[in-house]
Amino acid sequence: MKGCYIGLMAGTSLDGVDAVVVAIEDQREIRQIAWLYTPYPAPLANELRRFCFAADIPLAVLCELDARLGEYFAHVCLTLLEQAGLGADDIQAIGSHGQTLYHHPHGSHRSTLQIGDPNRIAELTGITTVADFRRRDMAAGGQGAPLVPAFHQALFASPAENRAVLNLGGIANLTLLPADSGIPVTGFDTGPGNTLMNRWILHHLGRPYDEGGEWAASGRCLVPLLDALLADPYFSTSPPKSTGPEYFSLEWLERHLGACPDARPEDVQATLAQLTAVTVSDQLRRVEPLPQRLLVCGGGIHNRWLMALLQDLTPCPLESTTAHGIDPDRVEATAFAWLACQTLAGQPGNLPSVTGARRSVVLGGIYNVSESIFKASR
Numbered sequence: 001m002k003g004c005y006i007g008l009m010a011g012t013s014l015d016g017v018d019a020v021v022v023a024i025e026d027q028r029e030i031r032q033i034a035w036l037y038t039p040y041p042a043p044l045a046n047e048l049r050r051f052c053f054a055a056d057i058p059l060a061v062l063c064e065l066d067a068r069l070g071e072y073f074a075h076v077c078l079t080l081l082e083q084a085g086l087g088a089d090d091i092q093a094i095g096s097h098g099q100t101l102y103h104h105p106h107g108s109h110r111s112t113l114q115i116g117d118p119n120r121i122a123e124l125t126g127i128t129t130v131a132d133f134r135r136r137d138m139a140a141g142g143q144g145a146p147l148v149p150a151f152h153q154a155l156f157a158s159p160a161e162n163r164a165v166l167n168l169g170g171i172a173n174l175t176l177l178p179a180d181s182g183i184p185v186t187g188f189d190t191g192p193g194n195t196l197m198n199r200w201i202l203h204h205l206g207r208p209y210d211e212g213g214e215w216a217a218s219g220r221c222l223v224p225l226l227d228a229l230l231a232d233p234y235f236s237t238s239p240p241k242s243t244g245p246e247y248f249s250l251e252w253l254e255r256h257l258g259a260c261p262d263a264r265p266e267d268v269q270a271t272l273a274q275l276t277a278v279t280v281s282d283q284l285r286r287v288e289p290l291p292q293r294l295l296v297c298g299g300g301i302h303n304r305w306l307m308a309l310l311q312d313l314t315p316c317p318l319e320s321t322t323a324h325g326i327d328p329d330r331v332e333a334t335a336f337a338w339l340a341c342q343t344l345a346g347q348p349g350n351l352p353s354v355t356g357a358r359r360s361v362v363l364g365g366i367y368n369v370s371e372s373i374f375k376a377s378r
Contacts, residue, residue: 002026003092004033006077006127007337010069010099010116012170012245013194013299014048015208016040017073018333019080021091024341027154034084035330038076044068049202052101053246062101062115069099070117074124081125088126095340095364096121096131097332103134103244105143111135112144122367130340133363137350142357145242149175149187149354150342151335156295156324157185164284164291165321166310167332168300170195170245172280175354176287183289184353188239191279192248194300196272199250204265213305216273219266226271226278228259235279240356276300277309285315297321297328339363 002025009018016039023031040048047065051057073096081087098114105112118131134144152165152175165175172193176186194209201210210216232252234243253272257263263271284291294316300306301320311318321328342349348360 005337007333009333070120095336140357142355168298213303219270281313297331
């Protein structure tokens with residue numbers, strides 16, 4: 001459905017919210033109008049770091065965080081609209097990913113939970129909101145992630161070459177885009193992107209992330225530790241597969257530190273950067289047909305040390321998604337604006353070849369406001 005959409009993305013790094021306004025003409029024609037990154041206030045960020053990806057969050061805390069985040073997401077949308085000189089009537093819908101609290105894609109009852117009450121977003125902004133995208137894919141037998149490959153296919157696929165898209169968020173994920181449209185698009189989480197590096201530097205230096213990868217660059221990779229981390233069965237599991245910081249946690253890392261009991265913290269950081277680069281590269285080398293180009297997006301693209309490691313290890317040239325019309329910091333938020341558009345148009349948003357779902361399904365729930373019911377029907 002043509003029109004302007006807002007996309008909201010709160011990632012597993014727990015740092016803040018990316019918001020975009022985009023004009024969507026069709027599946028492949030998207031024009032970015034405005035963008036805003038809003039870091040979480042320190043008290044909210046601290047609560048999220050304490051309770052996200054934990055299995056023992058008190059019910060009262062869960063309910064309050066859900067409400068607070070819904071109101072915060074609404075505030076971000078209203079601020080973005082003000083900066084862009086737009087009003088609620090200019091927007092068809094908001095696509096809100098929500099903040100992942102827990103993701104469990106395995107077992108007989110796969111489950112995932114993203115909070116940030118969409119009822120509050122719709123009520124406070126006056127804009128129809130589409131949210132809770134992942135659980136419909138799970139209901140159809142999928143892992144609920146990754147969901148952005150359908151968007152990557154629409155925007156970045158080329159009949160001229162085989163491509164891959166790497167999102168370096170808290171978790172790293174790959175989308176494989178064959179030039180031959182008869183070959184299915186695939187995608188999966190390769191493992192930790194920034195999450196372990198962010199948590200390690202926060203634990204030791206009190207910084208939320210390793211700016212430019214300078215701390216990692218000051219250390220040296222500990223080969224025994226790297227080998228111990230790479231032995232985790234997740235890395236050799238065949239797709240479809242997805243994961244999260246509840247699996248690749250500090251506790252997971254600490255269980256392996258016995259391989260290097262006297263390791264300096266900066267050497268562990270260097271090893272974690274190497275882990276991200278090696279696991280991405282290893283997965284790419286298993287791909288047939290081999291990608292001829294790797295497009296990179298996500299916050300990790302600003303980690304110069306990590307990008308240098310990837311350039312050395314990956315079997316194809318790297319370039320930013322900027323070269324293809326979308327700033328790397330805005331790709332995921334734009335993807336959820338696009339997914340909201342798909343939902344309102346009654347079009348599927350998942351790729352069964354990626355998530356393992358039995359079929360393609362329309363994703364998310366639609367939280368209408370009265371005026372938007374009529375606007376969405378025009």
